[in-house]
Amino acid sequence: MSKIIKLKENYEFRRAYNRAKSVVCPYAVIYFMKNRSGDTRLGITAGKKLGTAVSRNRAKRVITAAFRGCLPHITKGYDFVIVARTRILTVKSTKVQTAFVTSLKNAGLYNAFEDEQITD
Numbered sequence: 001m002s003k004i005i006k007l008k009e010n011y012e013f014r015r016a017y018n019r020a021k022s023v024v025c026p027y028a029v030i031y032f033m034k035n036r037s038g039d040t041r042l043g044i045t046a047g048k049k050l051g052t053a054v055s056r057n058r059a060k061r062v063i064t065a066a067f068r069g070c071l072p073h074i075t076k077g078y079d080f081v082i083v084a085r086t087r088i089l090t091v092k093s094t095k096v097q098t099a100f101v102t103s104l105k106n107a108g109l110y111n112a113f114e115d116e117q118i119t120d
Contacts, residue, residue, distance in 0.1 A: 004068060007043030007079060016043065016081040023107045025099040027088040028063060031081040032109060038077045042067055046084040059084040065093035070100050075109045 007013065020033035035041065044063050046056040063082050088096060104110035 004064065004071065005039050005041045007041050007081065012079070013043055013045065013081055016079060020079070020081065021107070023103040025103040026085070027091060027096050027099055028085055029083040030100070030103055030107075031083070032107065033079050034077060035079045040071065040074055040076055041079045043079070043081040044084070045081065050084060050086055050089065055089055056084075059088045062088060062091070062093045062096055066097035066100050069093070069097045070104065070110070073101075073111050074104060075111060078109065 007016075016031045016033055020031040022029055022031045024030075042064070044060045046059045048056075050056050050059055063084060067080070067082070101110060105112070
């Protein structure tokens with residue numbers, strides 16, 4: 001299990017919102033942008049519109065678990081900022097992971113060749 005490097009600073013999030021490309025899936029909006037470090041980094045946003053602190057933290061946990069499942073297949077060297085949508089509160093991380101895979105494949109960031117090698 002590989003460790004996820006987190007984005008924490010406000011300027012990193014603002015840079016992603018302004019310069020990054022985005023893909024929309026039913027449960028979240030994914031902003032992605034190439035970085036210079038060569039690592040895959042993740043930032044998660046869950047606004048007050050989602051509900052109480054408990055539900056916002058659950059949304060963050062679900063997103064982290066779904067992203068961790070996709071991480072071995074994602075092209076390295078990108079920053080991802082994921083903004084939770086209200087529909088994420090009613091689903092499990094496996095369903096969110098499938099939506100992430102579909103969105104990342106459409107964006108060209110999901111390496112399907114590694115996926116075939118793992119299932120054999």
